[in-house]
Amino acid sequence: MSLYESEIHEECGVFGVIAKEPTDVANISYYGLYALQHRGQESCGIVVNDDGVFSSYKDLGLVSEVFSADTLSRLPKGTMAVGHCRYGTTGGTNRNNCQPIEVNHQKGHMALAHNGNLSNAAELRNSLELTGAIFHTTSDTETIAYIVTKERLKTPSIEDALSSAMNIIDGAYSLVLMSPQKLLCARDPYGFRPLCYGQTPDGTYVVASESCALKAVGAEFIRDVEPGEILVFGPNGIVSRKEHCGKKRKKLCIFEYIYFARPDSVIDTVSVHQARIRAGKILAKVHPVEADVVMGVPDSGLDAALGFSQESGIPYGIGLIKNKYIGRTFISPGQNARMDQVKIKLNAIEESVKGKRVVLIDDSIVRGTTCGRIVKLIREAGAKEIHMRISAPPFLHPCYYGTDIDSRENLIACKHSVEEIAEIIGADSLGYLPVSELGSLIGNNEYCSACFDGDYPTEIPKDTRKNRFEQKLSEVRKANEK
Structure with missing residues (x-):
């Protein structure tokens, strides 16, 4: 992601x-x-x-x-x-x-x-x-x-x-x-x-x-x-x-360490960079694979890729380059506009991947659309095999504490097995960070992982819509039209 x-x-x-x-x-x-x-x-x-x-x-x-x-x-x-x-x-x-x-x-x-x-x-x-x-x-x-x-x-x-x-x-x-x-x-x-x-x-x-x-x-x-x-x-x-x-x-949000925070930040005495390195090392242990090069999806996948390389002994390489001067993907309305921006924001380095077995590290998969596009980019650049490794567990539940994940029906992991997701995104294999290993990233169990395991620290809201007030106005207008 x-x-x-x-x-x-x-x-x-x-x-x-x-x-x-x-x-x-x-x-x-x-x-x-x-x-x-x-x-x-x-x-x-x-x-x-x-x-x-x-x-x-x-x-x-x-x-x-x-x-x-x-x-x-x-x-x-x-x-x-x-x-x-x-x-x-x-x-x-x-x-x-x-x-x-x-x-x-x-x-x-x-x-x-x-x-x-x-x-x-x-x-x-x-x-x-x-x-x-x-x-x-x-x-x-x-x-x-x-x-x-x-x-x-x-x-x-x-x-x-x-x-x-x-x-x-x-x-x-x-x-x-x-x-x-x-x-x-x-x-x-x-x-x-x-x-x-x-x-x-x-x-x-x-x-x-x-x-x-x-x-x-x-x-x-x-x-x-x-x-x-x-x-x-x-x-x-x-x-x-x-x-x-x-x-x-x-209950600090564990996704701060996996994705949200900048790698040079230290949160509650834990280095974000080191947490991501540890995630990569864990992935290498629980989902080993024979490969020629390990690379990360910029930016939050890079540190985890380095950790995977250190633990596995597989050389670390730079296989994806981003254009830093393009606005972020989600700002554009509509899926087609977003996909067009992905094409110009991210490019594969053919010399790094051609004919090689590639381990690709990313921080998460939500719907799988962009992840599939990235796998396709590397495949078209000549990669022999692509083994996807994710430095977070699968998203299975909505978040009510700030992360914009509010519908199980849009989460690919709620509909498909790991093997099916691998096939959908075009990867030869896929491995997620186990939920049981989240505490290993920061060295304690003082974190919220509700989006992964459904263990909510607070009462689940009765009204879970993200744009509640504007939807209320829409309902009033429809009622008035009747």
Whole structure:
């Protein structure tokens, strides 16, 4: 699946910065979001806090497209900023869904950026609508903003409001929140999504989804935010609130290590690069094969391919080249458009594969369409045999925590055996990472693997549609037509 599979998408990326003195926090956020671009390419935004006055810019597109030098120059200097890059798992693709979400309420202002998916979003939104709440977006982030705002009107501080809100919302959320005086971040009690913070040499604190973004802005990594923890950055330094810590068993999404995160990131003390190396080594042990060369599908299959090579002794080679200047596959509407982009984004190096038995490593198979196309590319380049190895188990269940896998009927592994899938994609053999080996990637069992084994940490939502609000409008229109 990797970079070219159109059926599965990344998470969002959140970023926050607080400086001692007014500075170019928008520029810092820009570079932070640029480092997190792999987590969402649909839209992005930055909100700057200049002495309590919020200024923002948000739009559809990549970070480099939305924020030109001229656009950044129009954002003022400030002491705080919140940034976000988005792929929408709940809600459609439109400018209204761009984050951070800004709220003006009786006690001041708030800007909120969110990574994840609430499992009780539909229930909460319906309850809010019945009290007169009017929603402007189709993302569950606005639901979080409403609840935090309601609690803020009843509590003495924004951190108390956020803590109260965490008693109400459920599911996956890593948040960065900005008030006129404080920058806050919070991670859900399960720790589904990553969140960390660091500090630059001049004392500026930075919060980000991944440690790679800290490095990009010159910040030294301090630590990961604990599941359930709230960090408050303000005039009194950093305050850690842990009243929600330890309430749930930690369940970090294992797919962060397999695919979502950048390989140079470290999440909860575990190197993403090393986790993928281990996945490749495990594949070599459980699905050995005689071959001439091992190669990975760029980008997230490369590290696992290296691990497979190291364990098996089969030489590692580069057999696929991607065009880095083409937009990501899933941005294009329609299957035909996506397939056309795959053709120009990925090419096989004939000299590397011709007449050879090839082990091809990828991170997952969703529907099998793009995977089949990649196998065909290598076959047409002259490969004698192609043995597909996948550094994740088969997808068998929907995800309700942010990954865009919401229908069993579209998952090829729900309909076909491993042998049948191999035949469908045109491979000589196929092997998946065993579910039982997922803990070996990170050295513990504190992870969520529900999309592979159906073991959900939370109650399964009653309304599982990804674009619930827009579908509701469609139903109303049809009813009115009758």
